Amino acid sequence: MNETNDTNPGAIELDAEHWLHAYEQMIRIRTFEEAANELYTSARMPGIAHLYIGEEAIAVGICEALRQDDYITSTHRGHGHCLAKGAELDRMFAELLGKEAGYCRGKGGSMHIADQETGNLGANGIVGGSAGIATGAGMSIKLRGTDQVSVCFFGDGALGQGLLYESMNMAQLWKLPVIYVCENNQYGEYTHNSKMAAGSMVGRATAFGVHAQAIDGQDIRTVHATARLVIERARKGGGPAFLVCDTYRFHGHHVGDIDRPYRTRDEEAEWAKRDPVNLLEAWLVESKQAETEVFERIQQDVKAAVDDAVAFALEASFPSESEVERHVYA
């Protein structure tokens, strides 16, 4: 199954309701991120955040193919993964603001949201740092004999980390149910991946015999269809897979990266034409599965929910002093 494109998005038949749910999830992420950006620029959010806007089709396309008890590991750019796996808006915002009601009681912040109830083993501040964790979760699944799968999200920058290759090798040796999802948004911080990654990206996985594909990460239908196939395969003991999803972050590396001197406005404009939200809208309209009013309604509903969640988080209280020394040890 090396480097082949043996998935056919058309082969996945889903009803409009399913796609509208996926659409809503993408809107939820986008609206969340816009609000996070606003909280940052209005100096109400401490620290920094890395926005996922532009890459929504990947998290949603993959997570819509997962069960609640499947695992994911996430990255510094992790809000989208958390939400796509089912996290609640209010507790997410509360975490971003360092409040006790947050998913990690204010201890983690933007880069470290974990939510075991939805199978989210945690975002990670260390690039590539979750490759081992996701693979270990795959090992645990195998040893416990369940049919869960584990998805490891990481950026193209993480291709520089040796841990990823050690992990993929073991996953293939032991046929672990791990899906490695490389969100290839072209840049690691301020450097294009052509200056960071030699040779073939998918080739890195095929060298281990891991099933690998490069796919269009802006088209949720492709992402989702591919995800379903590799996830089903992994559930049945077929072993790991590696997906390189081509995408683009529409904002800067983090909320403070406004000028983006390392890339051109033309390049950004080209990618903006392939906005994953617009692509799904256009297809749903074209295939007569939905009308524009539906999108507007979803957007309004989500916006209202996001506004409520922000208000909740702003109101919520900070952790008490005694919280600092809790949870150092279990």
Next chain:
Amino acid sequence: MSTLENGIRHSPAIHAPGERQITFSQAIHEAVSEEMARDERVFAIGEDIAVAGSVFKVFVGLFEKFGPERVIDSPISEAGIAGIGVGAAITGMRPIVDIMFCDFATLVMDQLINQAAKTHYMSGGKLTVPMVMRTTLGAGSRTAAQHSQSLHALFSHIPGLKVAIPATPYDAKGLMKSAIRDDNPVVIFEDRALFSQSGPVPEEEYTLPLGQADVKRTGDDITIVATSSMVYAALEAADRLAAAGISAELIDPRTTSPLDTETLIQSARKTSRALVVDEGYRRYGVTGEIASVIADGAFYYLDAPVRRIGAMDVPVPFSPAMEDLTIPNVDNVVETAKAMCGRE
């Protein structure tokens, strides 16, 4: 630059009027730039250090000046670039390996601790590893547990490594230049919170020896030993203590390895009290070693047990409500010093 007072070397006050003032960040930049101009074996490698001039902007302009072969943007491969540093150093180059946050230095541990630190010794003195690893430390910027640590104690533990931890622009420049010229692996920790801190730095060339403490302020009643940004907390504390009639002497070791035990002991013998402040985790930290050196060397002169203040022994929490509690501050220093002087 230094004068001798009570047998202790004394550099100018942190803000000396009339002299050229530059920031800590500029001081590091100047040091690297001067050394690269002076010695073509020196090159720098790290993530986004070249075209972007490093994420903290310390190297802006260096790439334009020295070109892509000497200021190199690397992939996100900390272990790899550290290894490249070791190999290049052994074979005649003088690499500066840039690790953005010392939290990521955990990824280079084998290359640094098992390779760089031991190569000279294991080879019976045949091979040398003249490399610098520059990295950053410090909490307080709401970047949570994996981007806020001060891990200099880990490296100070290792025989074969030298560790510098400058607080002022003057010290940063002088120590960086010495680190680059040193024939051993040297890790230099820069506090991100200090990058915009200004201070006097002479136009003319100078270096500072690795292993020489600096008396930042002289005093009689208590010795406060402080490192990196804690030097500023201690300076402010010393002002407040002076107002309360307590004269504090402030010593910055500047390098934790080698450690200038002589200056520390002499000062503690003079003042009869010593308080050690450092931003690393308190447990097994730099403060423990320094306190023990002082206790050993000044035991019969001390009027109080040596006390130490470090970061709380917890992963740095994100929430501002919690993070600030974990970092030593001026109040902690003032209160502890007063208590030690019997002035609660």
